[in-house]
Amino acid sequence: MSHTIKQKSQSKRATTPSKRGDQKRASWPNKAQTKSKTPQRRSGKGKAVEPVIVLFNKPFDVLCQFTDEQGRQTLKDFIPIPGVYAAGRLDRDSEGLLLLTNDGKLQSKLTEPKKKTFKTYWAQVEGAPDEAQLDLLRKGVELKDGMTLPAKISIMSQPTVWERVPPIRERKAIPTTWLEIQICEGRNRQVRRMTANIGFPTLRLIRYKIGQWCLDDLSPGQYQSIDMKNKPA
Numbered sequence: 267m268s269h270t271i272k273q274k275s276q277s278k279r280a281t282t283p284s285k286r287g288d289q290k291r292a293s294w295p296n297k298a299q300t301k302s303k304t305p306q307r308r309s310g311k312g313k314a315v316e317p318v319i320v321l322f323n324k325p326f327d328v329l330c331q332f333t334d335e336q337g338r339q340t341l342k343d344f345i346p347i348p349g350v351y352a353a354g355r356l357d358r359d360s361e362g363l364l365l366l367t368n369d370g371k372l373q374s375k376l377t378e379p380k381k382k383t384f385k386t387y388w389a390q391v392e393g394a395p396d397e398a399q400l401d402l403l404r405k406g407v408e409l410k411d412g413m414t415l416p417a418k419i420s421i422m423s424q425p426t427v428w429e430r431v432p433p434i435r436e437r438k439a440i441p442t443t444w445l446e447i448q449i450c451e452g453r454n455r456q457v458r459r460m461t462a463n464i465g466f467p468t469l470r471l472i473r474y475k476i477g478q479w480c481l482d483d484l485s486p487g488q489y490q491s492i493d494m495k496n497k498p499a
Contacts, residue, residue, distance in 0.1 A: 328343070379452070384448045390470040400464075407460060422446045
């Protein structure tokens with residue numbers, strides 16, 4: 267099965283990243299540059315007057331916040347839209363889909379495990395796990411902060427994605443395996459801790475999908491702004 271990102275309809279607006287967000291990439295198409303609308307902030311009850319969703323392909327080594335006292339790259343370097351906040355987080359050393367919104371209710375829906383919004387990750391792990399080892403993750407494993415919920419997990423072919431800068435460190439004598447992992451939790455570094463728990467550390471982690479939203483053809487550092495005003499609740 268091929269795991270190449272496919273382009274969806276052109277109903278969503280996209281912008282290109284700032285110069286600081288340019289990344290070396292391979293086999294990854296670019297969006298056309300268009301002007302995005304500035305959403306209004308939330309109302310007092312947490313529901314946005316003009317709800318908007320921003321889909322962002324977070325590059326490696328970018329912090330999932332808008333400010334940093336140490337001068338590291340943050341969301342502010344890529345997303346010039348006021349009033350939106352990340353629905354969940356993505357570690358600095360992880361890549362891929364980050365969803366931001368000005369709608370508090372949607373933000374809560376996407377981050378609460380009981381809402382069962384599944385997130386799909388592509389994890390390149392060191393070694394070659396077999397089905398019996400993957401079954402441990404499917405049933406749930408014991409981490410320091412408790413048992414994980416059952417995960418949906420399968421071995422996948424190497425996806426066609428951009429090159430990471432810097433590249434991962436591979437050991438020539440040890441193979442690597444790509445896994446597709448779906449979870450509805452959002453604990454700190456959860457996927458990495460899950461694969462390490464069964465003896466296969468994660469070398470590279472890309473979040474491909476959150477609920478109904480996925481990366482599509484977004485290049486690292488690019489975002490799409492989706493006007494949800496006329497969308498069904």
